[in-house]
């Protein structure tokens with residue numbers, strides 16, 4: 273595995289951010305506690321089993337790709353079911369689920385049907401969705417919006433408040449110069465949506481593509497994300513959750529912590545480690561170790577979010 277050194281502030285050849293990313297890639301089962309812009313990590317097993325008083329938890333899943341049936345995963349419905357089982361086995365039932373897009377592989381009605389049917393098995397009360405490019409590039413998102421976008425704005429963006437935390441679902445799966453795009457209309461809505469919020473309100477942004485530039489050569493970023501991020505920099509705690517790249521990567525910038533998620537369907541190569549992005553075949557017995565769910569616990573006292581990525585099976 274290649275170690276990436278992006279910023280070497282202490283001139284010792286060790287980049288803390290790069291190191292954090294590498295730890296994530298190595299799949300060491302790290303617990304991320306994010307508060308006041310400082311990320312710390314702990315090993316699995318040291319995590320409190322339930323949210324402390326006043327806190328709550330939610331789960332992020334991503335990139336289920338219903339309908340995909342190539343060698344990288346010939347049964348994506350089965351692995352989504354395993355993900356649901358993992359969620360239902362958590363010590364604390366999450367208040368809700370966030371699905372960060374690529375629900376389907378080809379936006380077919382039967383693929384959306386399967387997704388809905390499997391997700392009905394989740395114990396959490398509700399699942400919130402945003403579309404990936406596989407959900408809205410075939411029919412301009414018509415079917416997605418009919419099924420999952422009721423009450424949303426534009427191509428499916430919206431916000432809601434939950435126990436003192438403000439959640440914003442953004443749609444960046446339209447393309448702009450080979451990267452994701454939010455667009456002027458959505459950016460104006462976002463600025464207005466955040467305007468009246470106190471800067472002490474914890475903010476969670478979730479979208480399909482990363483809102484930071486992970487790897488532009490592969491389109492892993494959002495062309496106009498800087499504008500969106502400029503609106504949230506005044507807030508004390510901002511967590512940005514994405515999918516699309518089918519692997520865990522983390523980055524912290526000031527009070528903003530970025531996390532990309534594993535897929536429930538198939539892994540993709542690390543940036544630059546292959547000629548192109550795409551489904552990556554691993555030995556069948558290893559597949560579930562590179563797929564996973566993310567359990568996020570909000571700690572009321574510190575207004576911080578503890579982010580735990582769990583593979584579907586042990587590594």
Ligand SMILES: [Fe+2]
Pocket residue numbers: 335337373374404516517518535
């Ligand atoms: Fe995907």
Ligand SMILES: [Fe+2]
Pocket residue numbers: 374404405406480516517
């Ligand atoms: Fe995607």
